[in-house]
Amino acid sequence: MWKTPTQTNMTPNQLFEIASIYTLSKEIQEKVKSAKETRRGLYLYGKVGVGKTHTMHAIKNYFIKTYNRAWFENYTEMIAKIKSESLSNYGFSETLDRLKKYEYPIFIDDITTEKVTDFQEETMYRILNERYNNGYVTYLSSNRDVDVITNVFGSRITSRILGMCDKLEIKGRDMRMKEALDKTK
Ligand SMILES: Nc1ncnc2c1ncn2[C@@H]1O[C@H](COP(=O)(O)OP(=O)(O)OP(=O)(O)O)[C@@H](O)[C@H]1O
Numbered sequence: 026m027w028k029t030p031t032q033t034n035m036t037p038n039q040l041f042e043i044a045s046i047y048t049l050s051k052e053i054q055e056k057v058k059s060a061k062e063t064r065r066g067l068y069l070y071g072k073v074g075v076g077k078t079h080t081m082h083a084i085k086n087y088f089i090k091t092y093n094r095a096w097f098e099n100y101t102e103m104i105a106k107i108k109s110e111s112l113s114n115y116g117f118s119e120t121l122d123r124l125k126k127y128e129y130p131i132f133i134d135d136i137t138t139e140k141v142t143d144f145q146e147e148t149m150y151r152i153l154n155e156r157y158n159n160g161y162v163t164y165l166s167s168n169r170d171v172d173v174i175t176n177v178f179g180s181r182i183t184s185r186i187l188g189m190c191d192k193l194e195i196k197g198r199d200m201r202m203k204e205a206l207d208k209t210k
Pocket residue numbers: 036037040041048071072073074075076077078079080135168200201
């Protein structure tokens with residue numbers, strides 16, 4: 026039998042579930058708490074393993090506790106789901122439709138990618154354009170600074186991201202690497 030998890034042997038998913046914004050910087054806490062009024066989300070970026078996904082979950086958990094609503098997607102999984110729905114339903118994806126219309130915060134984690142297909146670009150454009158126009162709060166994370174993603178997603182998408190999100194760098198060390206090194210000590 027697997028043991029009941031403790032803080033030290035929890036899986037990343039178990040840690041994500043209990044992640045709290047009160048462990049994050051005051052700057053992030055203030056931006057998150059005023060998001061309903063400012064209508065602004067965050068574009069979180071930083072190197073591999075610094076805690077972007079953890080931070081995204083901590084913010085999501087705040088909205089779940091406060092408003093009982095938030096929607097979290099991993100970018101790659103989201104694209105795969107939307108593509109599969111579109112292929113089996115004459116181009117219509119229920120997930121895409123709902124993401125566009127969801128008036129509570131959504132989180133699209135890890136939009137890091139070297140290149141985008143037309144389908145990916147169109148999907149992101151459709152989600153972000155609709156959400157930007159409606160003032161729906163959106164959180165994004167990536168390993169790349171905004172200037173770099175302009176080269177990948179193009180200026181139409183980047184312009185909307187900057188129009189609806191404050192960009193914020195998460196600094197630090199790769200925590201996975203650190204954990205692995207600590208274990209070998
Ligand atoms: N504040 C934290 N408290 C405890 N564990 C954390 C914290 N932040 C991150 N971690 C752990 O560190 C590891 C890396 O964090 P995370 O997955 O959030 O990084 P990331 O920046 O999203 O990485 P990537 O760029 O590869 O997606 C995970 O195992 C996560 O559970």
